Amino acid sequence: MKKEWLVIKEKETTVKVKTAKVEAVRSKDIVKKGYRVYKDGKIGISGAIGDVPMAQLEKDATENLMTDIAYPYALTGDKKDHRNYNASPMDAKTLLEETEAILAFFRESYPEFDYSEHLSVIEHSAWMQNTEGLDLKYEDAYFELALILKEIGGPNVFDGFLSYFGRSFDRAKFIEQSKAFMKGYLGKADLPEGDKLPVFFIGEDSFNGIFSRSLNGEIYSTGSSLFKGKLGETLFNEKLTLSIWKNPVQNFAPFFDREGMTYENDKLPLIQKGKFVSVFADKRTSDLYSLPYTGGATGDYDGLPVLTAPTLGFDVDTEDITQVLEGQKSILVVISSGGDFTTDGDYATPVQVSFLLEGTEIIGKLPEFNMRSNLYDMFGKDYIGTFESPYYIGEGAQLHGMWMKIN
Amino acid sequence: MYHFPEGLYTDLRIETLFDTKITFKKEKLQEQKVRTNKGAFIRVFDGNRWYYSATTELEALQEKIDELASLATPNASILEHPIVKKFEVNVDTCLKFEEGDLSKIDVMAKQELLRGYLDLLEREEIVHHSSFYVDNRITKEIISSKGTHVIYDRQTCGIRLNMELVSGDKKDSSRASKAGIYFEDLKAIRSELQDEVDKSIAFVKEAVPVVPGDYVVLMSPLTTGVFTHESFGHKSESDFMLGDPNMKKEWAIGKQVGSPGLTIIDDGHVLGNGYTPYDDEGNKAEKTYIVTDGKLTGRLQSTVTGTHLEEGLTGNARAMNFEFEPIVRMTTTYIEKGNRPLKEIVAEIEKGIYIEDIKHGSGMSTFTIAPSRAYMIENGKITTPVKISVVTGNVFETLGEVDALSEEFELLSFVGGGCGKMEQWPLPVGFGGPYTRVKKLTVQ
Numbered sequence: 001m002k003k004e005w006l007v008i009k010e011k012e013t014t015v016k017v018k019t020a021k022v023e024a025v026r027s028k029d030i031v032k033k034g035y036r037v038y039k040d041g042k043i044g045i046s047g048a049i050g051d052v053p054m055a056q057l058e059k060d061a062t063e064n065l066m067t068d069i070a071y072p073y074a075l076t077g078d079k080k081d082h083r084n085y086n087a088s089p090m091d092a093k094t095l096l097e098e099t100e101a102i103l104a105f106f107r108e109s110y111p112e113f114d115y116s117e118h119l120s121v122i123e124h125s126a127w128m129q130n131t132e133g134l135d136l137k138y139e140d141a142y143f144e145l146a147l148i149l150k151e152i153g154g155p156n157v158f159d160g161f162l163s164y165f166g167r168s169f170d171r172a173k174f175i176e177q178s179k180a181f182m183k184g185y186l187g188k189a190d191l192p193e194g195d196k197l198p199v200f201f202i203g204e205d206s207f208n209g210i211f212s213r214s215l216n217g218e219i220y221s222t223g224s225s226l227f228k229g230k231l232g233e234t235l236f237n238e239k240l241t242l243s244i245w246k247n248p249v250q251n252f253a254p255f256f257d258r259e260g261m262t263y264e265n266d267k268l269p270l271i272q273k274g275k276f277v278s279v280f281a282d283k284r285t286s287d288l289y290s291l292p293y294t295g296g297a298t299g300d301y302d303g304l305p306v307l308t309a310p311t312l313g314f315d316v317d318t319e320d321i322t323q324v325l326e327g328q329k330s331i332l333v334v335i336s337s338g339g340d341f342t343t344d345g346d347y348a349t350p351v352q353v354s355f356l357l358e359g360t361e362i363i364g365k366l367p368e369f370n371m372r373s374n375l376y377d378m379f380g381k382d383y384i385g386t387f388e389s390p391y392y393i394g395e396g397a398q399l400h401g402m403w404m405k406i407n
Numbered sequence: 408m409y410h411f412p413e414g415l416y417t418d419l420r421i422e423t424l425f426d427t428k429i430t431f432k433k434e435k436l437q438e439q440k441v442r443t444n445k446g447a448f449i450r451v452f453d454g455n456r457w458y459y460s461a462t463t464e465l466e467a468l469q470e471k472i473d474e475l476a477s478l479a480t481p482n483a484s485i486l487e488h489p490i491v492k493k494f495e496v497n498v499d500t501c502l503k504f505e506e507g508d509l510s511k512i513d514v515m516a517k518q519e520l521l522r523g524y525l526d527l528l529e530r531e532e533i534v535h536h537s538s539f540y541v542d543n544r545i546t547k548e549i550i551s552s553k554g555t556h557v558i559y560d561r562q563t564c565g566i567r568l569n570m571e572l573v574s575g576d577k578k579d580s581s582r583a584s585k586a587g588i589y590f591e592d593l594k595a596i597r598s599e600l601q602d603e604v605d606k607s608i609a610f611v612k613e614a615v616p617v618v619p620g621d622y623v624v625l626m627s628p629l630t631t632g633v634f635t636h637e638s639f640g641h642k643s644e645s646d647f648m649l650g651d652p653n654m655k656k657e658w659a660i661g662k663q664v665g666s667p668g669l670t671i672i673d674d675g676h677v678l679g680n681g682y683t684p685y686d687d688e689g690n691k692a693e694k695t696y697i698v699t700d701g702k703l704t705g706r707l708q709s710t711v712t713g714t715h716l717e718e719g720l721t722g723n724a725r726a727m728n729f730e731f732e733p734i735v736r737m738t739t740t741y742i743e744k745g746n747r748p749l750k751e752i753v754a755e756i757e758k759g760i761y762i763e764d765i766k767h768g769s770g771m772s773t774f775t776i777a778p779s780r781a782y783m784i785e786n787g788k789i790t791t792p793v794k795i796s797v798v799t800g801n802v803f804e805t806l807g808e809v810d811a812l813s814e815e816f817e818l819l820s821f822v823g824g825g826c827g828k829m830e831q832w833p834l835p836v837g838f839g840g841p842y843t844r845v846k847k848l849t850v851q
Contacts, residue, residue, distance in 0.1 A: 019650040024457035049444040050463035114650025222535035224571035338775025348796035348851035
């Protein structure tokens with residue numbers, strides 16, 4: 001019987017903020033363990049939260065073999081890679097001091113707003129091993145800041161936010177950056193003239209869902225992907241490269257998937273220079289639909305590997321926002337909540353909070369508006385580029401620019 | 408029992424969690440998982456600051472309490488602190504689901520139940536499907552240094568059939584689902600699931616892109632529930648008022664916020680995803696009339712918000728699980744039923760949109776609903792299925808635009824998912840209401 005196990009440790013100190021003051025300090029130290037056994041082409045699983053002995057989990061997983069779930073695939077083995085991306089995380093005392101200092105700055109400099117939410121230091125590790133020689137360990141620690149802004153006297157539940165995410169934190173830089181954002185929150189601006197305007201999204205949350213669905217090997221092979229029958233075709237702007245992204249430097253997550261798959265340079269292109277080159281497939285999907293095995297399995301700590309949505313990432317393909325816009329004013333989207341794509345790829349969303357930009361300078365806050373486009377246009381003829389964020393908002397943060405119809 | 412440190416307020420919440428997940432991909436069993444876990448969340452308050460700890464080491468709870476207490480500053484008059492005074496003291500054991508306990512049902516019976524519905528998906532247009540049986544049962548024990556000792560249980564279960572659909576060049580993904588409280592609730596749902604499957608197939612075949620614009624919108628009870636939750640439910644969570652003294656004036660009790668006839672309720676007693684007979688601070692659930700006949704009549708409170716706003720507690724301090732502290736959240740939130748037949752309401756619409764099912768919603772000053780199934784209404788009849796990215800409206804205006812509520816009424820729970828509020832997602836909530844007509848929403 002072959003055996004495989006995963007141990008996830010999450011240690012966290014969070015300072016909760018309410019009414020621009022420290023309200024609470026929360027600590028968390030939790031272990032999650034998952035165990036899999038493989039016998040005669042079947043898989044048994046078990047798991048627990050807490051430091052339950054491995055022998056107990058092995059016994060539970062062996063009993064789970066009775067469920068008769070097929071998994072006739074070779075285990076990934078003979079691979080050892082241990083990585084620690086931050087051996088010296090911020091300690092709890094420093095976290096509290098940083099929080100107090102940041103809140104004092106905002107209370108004094110920007111009393112027009114109330115501030116709430118949290119600052120955290122999160123230590124995270126994931127260690128996957130099996131009896132075939134797999135031994136992958138990822139350890140990391142990062143600082144997270146999330147402050148919600150509520151305009152005093154305003155009717156909204158909240159009016160904006162400030163955030164940062166990274167392994168190190170430079171308070172002076174954060175405060176300088178915040179001054180630029182606060183200039184935006186305090187200044188009013190009008191939407192530039194025109195039905196179609198250049199828009200920059202922070203991060204890829206708005207489009208990850210449609211790409212994940214359309215590039216899923218199972219959905220593609222059964223015919224309901226938006227990209228059905230288009231493998232090998234150039235579908236998007238020739239600058240665009242989108243990959244399964246397993247680089248912890250930007251991801252803050254393990255470099256291996258839930259079947260132990262790793263990648264050269266920690267990424268695997270699915271759309272390369274605009275061309276649709278591959279779907280993603282875990283072992284089961286690869287076998288069932290005769291697709292190249294690319295990895296991409298996700299799943300609960302105690303579950304089977306499943307093919308849902310691996311993290312996808314864009315290559316930075318353009319360097320200078322100011323240069324590429326040639327003096328055209330643009331929009332930086334801060335909050336666009338609730339929009340979606342239809343199954344035809346049409347996209348529409350309200351933009352609740354955004355800033356007017358001149359180059360990369362924040363001029364002022366824009367009124368709420370709606371915008372729309374189509375996936376093929378957004379990442380095709382209307383694509384401006386993917387840029388390293390010029391703002392101090394997080395390690396590896398990106399901006400994605402495209403022309404959108406405004407209404 | 409526990410020794411609570413002098414000069415501090417302390418409470419702890421111990422959660423025993425049971426859950427089952429069974430998954431089929433097409434006809435093949437993909438996953439069958441039954442798990443039981445335990446965890447606890449401890450809070451210590453010294454009158455100035457809270458100290459929290461989440462742990463799975465239940466045998467070391469006293470040590471954890473002492474550890475948190477060592478960070479706090481003892482306060483001889485802690486019992487006189489307004490927040491501590493505000494906490495209710497409840498002693499109760501409310502184990503409602505010992506009969507019909509989902510954890511006692513054989514997992515193979517659950518698998519067979521799900522397997523029995525798979526044939527509904529054997530249709531030409533359904534090119535792939537994943538099917539799920541899920542259940543969960545939680546027993547919570549809440550103990551405080553003020554004397555609260557509450558034990559209660561809650562449970563839910565559900566079937567969800569996820570479909571990938573293709574008809575010619577047209578594609579869609581859809582779901583048929585049913586949530587319940589007891590295993591028996593999921594046994595006679597074949598016709599309901601069949602109906603959803605049929606509608607999904609008709610939709611992929613016939614749906615056309617909507618012409619963007621402002622429309623009269625009619626919402627199903629499910630859509631009404633999400634609309635209520637997103638448009639005004641979050642507004643009623645009073646923690647957003649704490650840092651802004653103007654908010655109490657802006658949102659004064661008695662203010663007209665919606666159409667006459669519109670009543671919005673949050674009620675932790677309703678069985679289902681929002682069932683919370685005691686909140687995670689040990690305070691009793693209330694039936695809170697948030698809006699009554701269009702006027703603001705209440706809001707949702709934790710002990711902290713109730714103290715600061717000098718308003719009564721409502722039992723709405725909820726945590727996503729034992730890893731988090733309770734914050735102000737909804738339970739089961741709905742619009743009270745109206746008195747008009749649905750047929751009559753539809754007949755009055757010359758041109759509009761009917762939203763039957765949704766993918767998701769969100770709520771700020773602009774709330775959103777992303778429909779998964781919607782139809783045109785033309786000359787008083789529901790006609791062509793339409794594909795819509797998003798429907799939006801302004802929170803401050805839309806409740807005043809509600810002009811008809813049906814006598815047909817339904818309360819529901821989703822199978823999976825839930826409400827998100829900052830780091831705590833998903834929290835199970837209930838929702839629902841009548842068919843609701845809004846005079847104008849933006850459809851794209």
